[in-house]
Amino acid sequence: xxxxxRTVEHIGEWKLLLWADxxxxxxIEAARALAERAGPRLGERSEWQPIRLQARDRAGLLVDxxxxxxxxxxxxxxxxxxxxxxxxxxxxxxxxxxxxxxxEWRSPxxxxxxxxLRFEPTAQGWRASVxxxx
Amino acid sequence: xxxxxxxxxxxSRAAVRQRSEVVYEIPQQARADMRVPARIYxxxxxxAEMLQGDTLEQLTNVATxxxxxxxxxxxxxxxxxxxxxxxxxxxxxxxxxxxxPGGVGFDINCGVRLLALPVMxxxxxxxxxxxxxQFAAAIPAGAGRQGALTLQDDELDAVLERGCExxxxxxxxxxxxDLAHIESGGCLADADAGKVSTRAKERGRGQxxxxxxxxxxxxxxxxxxxxDEKGAAALGLRKEQLTVLIHTGSRxxxx
Numbered sequence: 160x161x162x163x164x165r166t167v168e169h170i171g172e173w174k175l176l177l178w179a180d181x182x183x184x185x186x187i188e189a190a191r192a193l194a195e196r197a198g199p200r201l202g203e204r205s206e207w208q209p210i211r212l213q214a215r216d217r218a219g220l221l222v223d224x225x226x227x228x229x230x231x232x233x234x235x236x237x238x239x240x241x242x243x244x245x246x247x248x249x250x251x252x253x254x255x256x257x258x259x260x261x262x263e264w265r266s267p268x269x270x271x272x273x274x275x276l277r278f279e280p281t282a283q284g285w286r287a288s289v290x291x292x293x
Numbered sequence: 294x295x296x297x298x299x300x301x302x303x304x305s306r307a308a309v310r311q312r313s314e315v316v317y318e319i320p321q322q323a324r325a326d327m328r329v330p331a332r333i334y335x336x337x338x339x340x341a342e343m344l345q346g347d348t349l350e351q352l353t354n355v356a357t358x359x360x361x362x363x364x365x366x367x368x369x370x371x372x373x374x375x376x377x378x379x380x381x382x383x384x385x386x387x388x389x390x391x392x393x394p395g396g397v398g399f400d401i402n403c404g405v406r407l408l409a410l411p412v413m414x415x416x417x418x419x420x421x422x423x424x425x426x427q428f429a430a431a432i433p434a435g436a437g438r439q440g441a442l443t444l445q446d447d448e449l450d451a452v453l454e455r456g457c458e459x460x461x462x463x464x465x466x467x468x469x470x471d472l473a474h475i476e477s478g479g480c481l482a483d484a485d486a487g488k489v490s491t492r493a494k495e496r497g498r499g500q501x502x503x504x505x506x507x508x509x510x511x512x513x514x515x516x517x518x519x520x521d522e523k524g525a526a527a528l529g530l531r532k533e534q535l536t537v538l539i540h541t542g543s544r545x546x547x548x
Contacts, residue, residue: 234496267506
């Protein structure tokens with residue numbers, strides 16, 4: 160299976176286009192997209208740590224999820240590459256994550272935004288788009 | 294999630310009137326729902342770039358906001374943003390106007406400042422390359438880069454509440470006279486560090502004094518031509534003077 164994510168860059172923003180068979184996989188694709196540009200690795204794994212999020216819908220959860228991952232990258236120096244025990248409802252997400260320890264967080268992403276945010280079913284599965292402020 | 298946009302209003306070049314070499318205007322009549330005209334400070338080349346994408350559509354959208362006052366303005370660096378274009382300026386009446394989070398932006402207090410140097414271009418001589426190397430060495434730039442300043446919690450709160458006055462008088466980072474040349478003396482009077490989340494402080498603590506990434510930049514420039522003598526004199530700018538244009542801001546703290 161090829162990549163199920165695509166990025167579009169513009170002045171001051173980074174648009175992520177994601178698609179997957181199930182809603183939970185969209186979140187995993189989002190984490191992969193962020194990790195790809197997180198920065199150089201130290202060659203060490205981080206500890207597992209829990210994440211619990213609540214929002215008013217899945218689109219809001221996607222924004223909160225990305226912001227959580229950006230926070231972990233910027234403050235803990237971790238690029239999240241593994242997601243375990245992911246439980247997703249319409250308004251909540253919980254899981255455990257771990258990833259690569261970074262020599263330096265170099266992601267251009269500062270925050271996920273609600274601008275032109277989409278999370279919707281299609282005939283082939285699910286797709287989402289989210290714009291990251293850079 | 295904001296409501297989906299229901300209607301698009303493309304702004305064509307024909308709707309943009311030239312008022313002078315570097316001033317263009319979109320009249321209020323260009324769209325039925327505009328409450329004020331839009332004024333754009335740009336030359337023909339910059340305007341051509343602004344006509345790409347949704348920049349001018351976004352600018353005219355701003356002109357429809359309730360309580361909008363006078364004009365909406367587009368600065369020379371204006372480009373497509375989220376609701377407001379980046380580089381747009383607008384004021385709404387305090388008693389009846391809206392407060393627009395889109396105008397403030399996701400990156401609170403991010404902005405552009407021009408630093409006028411007491412040096413003329415000819416005085417730079419052959420030191421341009423060396424000066425730029427010094428800039429690159431002294432100013433941390435890029436995502437997540439740490440600055441030279443390490444702040445404890447109470448010190449970060451002092452920066453948030455007292456702004457430049459704290460940095461100059463208690464940390465020695467600047468001169469007293471600088472305060473007179475910074476908007477609002479470099480401090481918002483009602484700032485309350487207690488309103489800033491612990492997470493935002495954690496993200497921003499090490500970033501004071503850093504440039505950032507994305508569209509943040511620092512450029513050494515000189516005054517090539519003066520289009521407004523009175524305005525330039527008020528800003529203390531002279532032809533051939535060196536300046537530094539800086540786009541930076543809140544970094545992780547503002548998110």
